[in-house]
Amino acid sequence: MTTNTPPRLLVIEDEHDIAALLDLHLSDLPATVTIARDGPSGLALATEQRFDAIVLDLRLPGLSGLDLCRALRSRGHDVPILMLTARAAELDRVLGLELGADDYVTKPFSLLELQARVRALLRRSAKSSPSAPADLPQILASAELRIDREQRRAWLAEQELVLTPREFDLLWHFMRHPGRAFTRAELLEQVWGYGHDGYDHTVNSHINRLRAKLGDDRSEARFIHTIWGVGYRFEAAGTA
């Protein structure tokens, strides 16, 4: 993706009305949108052409979204994938993560939210442009915490953590920059990938859930420290 060429999006969705809506609103980003109406043709397009991100419906004729995702990842394609699911319960989030989806949106979705999520995926794919991935570390460790970017899995004292995609991204971002203080606005910009004022509570609630999963006590944090009046800093206890 370059600055003067709009990013290329592949939308794999069999429901005609939703595909048309996605086409309309994602073209506005701006982006060049290609639509596939079933699993096999979506997989063929995703394999043969280069896309900057894929919006993938879970229920598709011919090949399910999960199988399509798995097939792409097993062939080494690392294109960012946003999954659409009719009900949250339809998709086992852990399974989805293992198969390599990057984010999820539940139907019915707000078009603004969908645009924002796709924009965030595009930013991520722009950052890891073809020259970068080889140099980026894939596994980071700090004290008894370990995170694997390629597998999108994390462990605390050898116990696997069950993280949402956003919690994973947050943890990865923190562990990439140990000791560095981030404001909530910076975290929104760098992890969520889109700027929106007045959503500090979004960051707070994600941080609180992530802390709970890390066993971090607010008064005696081992990993994510609050810097009053600033934001947050990651530093594993004992490594400072």
Ligand code: CA
């Ligand atoms: Ca469908």
